Amino acid sequence: MGTEAFKMFTDKDFNVRACADMLVVAGPESLAVLTGSEPGGPLPGLTTYPCASDAAVPDDLIAAAKVLVIEVDPDLPQSIDRLHSLGRRYPQLPKIAALRNASVGLVRTLVREGVADVVTMPFQLEELLEVSANALAQLQAKADSHARLAPLISVIGAAGGCGATSLATHLVSDLATRLGTGNEVAIVDLDLQFGAVADYLGSSGSGSVADLLQAGARLDPELVRSVGKVTNGGIAIFSAPPEIMPIEAVDVDQVLGMLNTMRRLYAGVVIDLPGNWTNWALSVLSISDQIVMVVELSVTSLRQAKRRLQLFDSVGIDPARVVVLVNRVEKRIFRSIDLSDVSDTLKREVLGGLALEEPALSSVQNQGLLVHQVHRKSKYHADVDGLAQQLITRLDFEGS
Ligand SMILES: Nc1ncnc2c1ncn2[C@@H]1O[C@H](COP(=O)(O)OP(=O)(O)O)[C@@H](O)[C@H]1O
Ligand SMILES: [Mg+2]
Structure with missing residues (x-):
């Protein structure tokens, strides 16, 4: 009234x-x-x-x-x-x-x-x-x-090892930095069996998404906040459970309810999804504002990407919400294979490439750090930051 x-x-x-x-x-x-x-x-x-x-x-x-x-x-x-x-x-x-x-x-x-x-x-x-x-x-x-829901971004790989988790962890950090103080961005590790988000971000301590997925009707904003570990960089980390959880046992409504609550609490939510597909993972994709698929410039990777995209089509996920990122791009290769070839093959928008960062990326991740915390001029970080900027332009972030 x-x-x-x-x-x-x-x-x-x-x-x-x-x-x-x-x-x-x-x-x-x-x-x-x-x-x-x-x-x-x-x-x-x-x-x-x-x-x-x-x-x-x-x-x-x-x-x-x-x-x-x-x-x-x-x-x-x-x-x-x-x-x-x-x-x-x-x-x-x-x-x-x-x-x-x-x-x-x-x-x-x-x-x-x-x-x-x-x-x-x-x-x-x-x-x-x-x-x-x-x-x-x-x-x-x-x-x-x-009532406003913050943007939800799902990051998936064409196959395991493509670099999805590396991208998700760096992306959430860049989004939080760009959105600034008071706009925490959550990262949710839904790779319930092999999740590495907390390791990559050097986060430790008790509490994981399993506490929320098993909370039933007790799931409320307070419980969600108590599980998310907030870093100085404005990231709220929801880690995968320490012990392997049967992924088929997850209740779709509970996952969606959890994500909805997070979208009211944080300025954005980034999800790292498991490599193997389940119904609830497809439901998560169907409510995502943006799906970022990480592929590599190899015939195998592109073939796997294509298969996944066909699966998404078959369950009615809007192709316009899917964008592709090409990982481990070397300048040398860049010249011979144009990113538009990837776009032609996959029939999706290719938002850009992520530089090969070797051996720096895995060695900083082993220390629980992000690459720009060690190498300020990292090309990989510049690429991820460019993606963060594009996503902020496209999606309706509060305060942006
Ligand atoms: N652009 C890159 N340059 C160098 N190493 C990378 C790059 N992207 C990913 N990696 C490495 O590849 C491995 C797998 O990456 P990860 O992000 O865990 O993949 P996924 O989540 O898709 O399985 C990690 O050791 C990571 O450091
Ligand atoms: Mg992963």
Whole structure:
């Protein structure tokens, strides 16, 4: 309910019961203007509760309200306490403080403490309605932003050893760096049997995706946050379980529920998928905004990539969401084989190549580090960062 509903509120020709639910709590003499002066009786939807500025307000009245307008006497500590206590008990309810003398300092303090707005007393109906409509619109905007799902990127290899996990771990780091402070990006290791994400990122400690996949109805944002290990670089790591987990035992709805929760908590989610296919992995791909397939410039790798892409087609995954990255590109080879050949063969967009980084990549990974943490001028890192930049341009990241 927003401004529209409150326009209806003021329009007596409409059936305005739908916007009922404003509760005004103030001294009886202040409320008289709201209840007595209107031709046709008090406004529908308006509930008034006359009481002193420090008196308790019945919970059932507050629970039924969508907006609360409440008198605050700044000279009376109990009156301020009443407001605080309502703020703690009803954090979602927009609260508007009604003041006799509103100094700028007091207004600032109240707004800082979570009051949506202030109105001055004696009440003026127009002002009250406008301020209430704004408070509701703000609440709606907040709800909309919570409902927003962060982009989901799945990284898969044409076959094992292509470099999918290396790409996923470097990509999540570059996305987090580019999106900046306050925008953590999650990486989820769904290679439940052979996952190496935590090793590559040098992350240790208890807790893994298995705790979330086996949580059933206990899966909630708090549990998800407790499992994700956050690095200084703004990555939330969800590692594979330490002991091998039967991948067919995974419940599709549980995986999708887990990813949905993560998409509300983080600015982006990158998934590393297992090399062998399961139904739930295909379901994960079907909800991914972008699927990045890593291939190598070999006949075998391209053949395997083609087979996988055909499988995706057969289950209805939109080909436009699949992009290809060619790994271990050597400058020398680059000249002889054009990336457009790969695109012609696979009939998918090729976003670029990833430089061969030898032997640096595996040796830094053995130390639990990312390549740019050791080699600042790494070509591989520059390539991954270029990909991160392209993905930020394409996908709807918050704050980008
Ligand atoms: N561009 C590259 N240059 C050098 N080594 C690479 C490159 N990409 C991957 N590797 C190495 O190949 C091995 C397999 O990579 P990984 O990312 O684990 O593959 P996947 O997840 O597809 O099985 C690792 O030792 C990794 O260091
Ligand atoms: Mg892997």
